[in-house]
Amino acid sequence: MTTATTTTTATDAASGSVLLTLMKLRTFIALFAVIAFFSIFAPNFLSTANLILMSKHVALNAFLAMGMTFVIITGGIDLSVGSIVGLCGMVAGGLILNGIDLQFGYTIYFNVVEVCLITLAVGIVIGAVNGLLITKLNVAPFIATLGTLYVARGFALLSSGGQTFPNLVGKPELSTTGFAFLGSGRLLGLPVSIWILIVVALAAAYLARYTPIGRHIFAVGGNERAARMSGIRVNRVKMFVYMFSGFCAAIVGLVISSELMASHPATGNSFELNAIAAAVLGGTSMSGGRGTIGGTIIGAFVIGILSDGLVMMGISSFWQMVIKGIVIIVAVVVDQAQRRLQQQVTLMQLAKKG
Amino acid sequence: MQARDDDDCILRLEDVTKVYSGIVAVRHADLSLRRGAVNVLVGENGAGKSTLMRIIAGVEKPSLGRILLDGKEVEFHSPADAQRHGIGMVFQELNLFGNLSVAENIFATRELTRGFRGIDHGAQVERATGFLDRLDAGIDAETLVEDLPIGQQQLVEIAKAISLDTRILILDEPTSALSAAEVDVLFKVIRELKAQGVAIVYISHRLEELMRIGDYITVLRDGQITGHAMVKDIDTKWIVRSMIGSDAKDFAKSIAHRLGEEAFRAEDICLPRRTGGLAVDHVSISLRAGEVLGIYGLMGAGRSEFFECVMGQHRHSSGRVFVDGTEVDATDTAGRISAGLALIPEDRQREGLVQALSIASNLTLASLDRFVRFGFHIVGAREQASIEAAIRDLSIKAPNPDFEVTSMSGGNQQKVVIGKALMTKPKVLLMDEPSRGIDVGAKADVFRTMRRLAGEGLAILFSTSDLEEVMALSDRIAVMSNGRLVTVVGRADATEEMIVKASAEGHKTTREHA
Structure with a gap:
């Protein structure tokens, strides 16, 4: 791919920049490719019902991937999100079903809104624990989040x-009913979880683009020393990204238990890997400093559509794993090639200026 | 032409030029290295000494010109290639594996093996001990390198170079971390090697050392060789003259203005060194508004560390810092910046810029709070206006501020770092080697900016290892050596010789102690 740019004539420079544009749009291209492929080969793929169902699947991974994107941009990693999903689901389920037993004959029940807020807080607290381990105790992010x-x-x-909390319908007299709204409710024809995804994604994209903390996240990942020298409070930035990641995981925990109306403690197993894959597919650089929320969302859609589409085509789940792995590897290879090409193009522009 | 009297010449560089992206590091250099002699190379930072040596050691390839070894043209494709031809080099930055033992480091890539039974650790340790004893190093060959103080690490590096059985041994500032006693031992070893016919290339800033050990001396300035002589024929004055030259660089004329009240005072700044001793040794300095104070010193004199202490980068440093007469309580960098201090770090790439971000984002990185509405929203228009103003004021040549910052030349990148610091509206500006690694035109711009800012009442403290620069730019000159502030003099009273002498002061005292 880089052979086109080893010579320095003007035409090659032009073809180099065309190639560069193509590479920059690779996630989009991949998205259209999978959609086009499955709309031909998978029956009913383009039906509204199927598209909405797929979006609900994708949304779960997209939440985690957004949190993961910020973490990876700062140069870290968060392996604990899958477990946070599981734990938060259990917290929500336990609170609705059993409340908090105060040990002297009373049990406190919370209404559904309070349950959701408490669950989100639990996710944020676990994220804060990750952040403290990494910033205050200097544990490598990989190890700290592996521990959590x-x-x-x-x-x-x-x-x-190890049991499931079943049937989270709640009791009207405790005002714990209505939990199902999150997972299966609809607003203006779209599932509630999709609306939440839209809100959180817009907020995250705004944060990345238009706020100091967003700029700081990129600076910390791009060059931590320089960020510190510029007076950025690096530890606060890191705390924030892990807490945000925990927050996103808690949302997923809530949505999943609401969809199933049950909480299972093994929920979310290995979700972190899908989230990392989506972020990387969306152009987030594992070495930090680069990435976008939009790219990550598209990455999550590519992965989600790929797995749902393959299921619809009736391809064995073993082959699905192979294909998913290859897609991720190709994405990173193209990412590296683009980085190299970009450097060559800038050097060439510099040389032309003299 | 000189072929007849060059019998003892082992390696010749003929008309060698080395160009990096945009910068000519070495131009048309001719250099001969003599067998059984110490060939000394001097020049200011950035004069091209290290580049020249990296070419000989096979790290870099010359853009033009050729290398003759024993009269035959050779080409080195890698350091290993050069090593096969008998060329060994001790780099200025140590190239050791901290996680391996001394013996393993000495024999890295040419381990002594016993066939299929793997590495013969016993033999390695034994032979390594032999080399170390020759240096009187007193180092156990089985200790991990990272557990050794920096001076001993340097000895390990030297032992490694000796162990290569080289015909040409290049020592790039080998004494910068050595104590006086260790220097004496090193010189003894150099004399032994010389007697065996090894050609030694010796690079150093310490003029008295050069006079002691050198046989031939070559002076470089701005990538060109400006002087070549036998050491016995010359004196330090000659060296300084060849190093600086007579043609003045383009320095901004000082704008006459009255100095204000005291703007900055540091009291008793101390920073312990990890390997013992003090990297910054009770430094106190005071600066008035509108004053430019230059700190001269050699590499490792503690200038950068002093600046970092002032900016709150080292948690275990001590001392007090005052801005406009009030003590700065904040101990972290963010607090120091809001107190009115700003630093332009020495290493632009590692500490100054976030390479992944655009020119614009780099400029406003330290001062985003100024463009914020409701406490969180960056107002694009306000940010844009300041970016444009900075680009105009500092004459940054940026075709599009949204391009990545690495798309510009070094000089313009430096201006971005300066712009970033100025955007925090500092009262005191610390500049660590502000002219390092930038071209002449950008240097002139930077100097003009410094003068203008001083005229506007900013207090500027800058460090440099360029004599001419410190003489031309400063209102007062301070000299640091080995962590201590040796002297502070007014520009009118300062002479080049005096400054050079003072910059070696700190090392003399260690000699007396030793």
């Missing part, structure tokens, strides 16, 4: 002894 992965999953299993 196990701890959170352990607590999720402990909370019910």
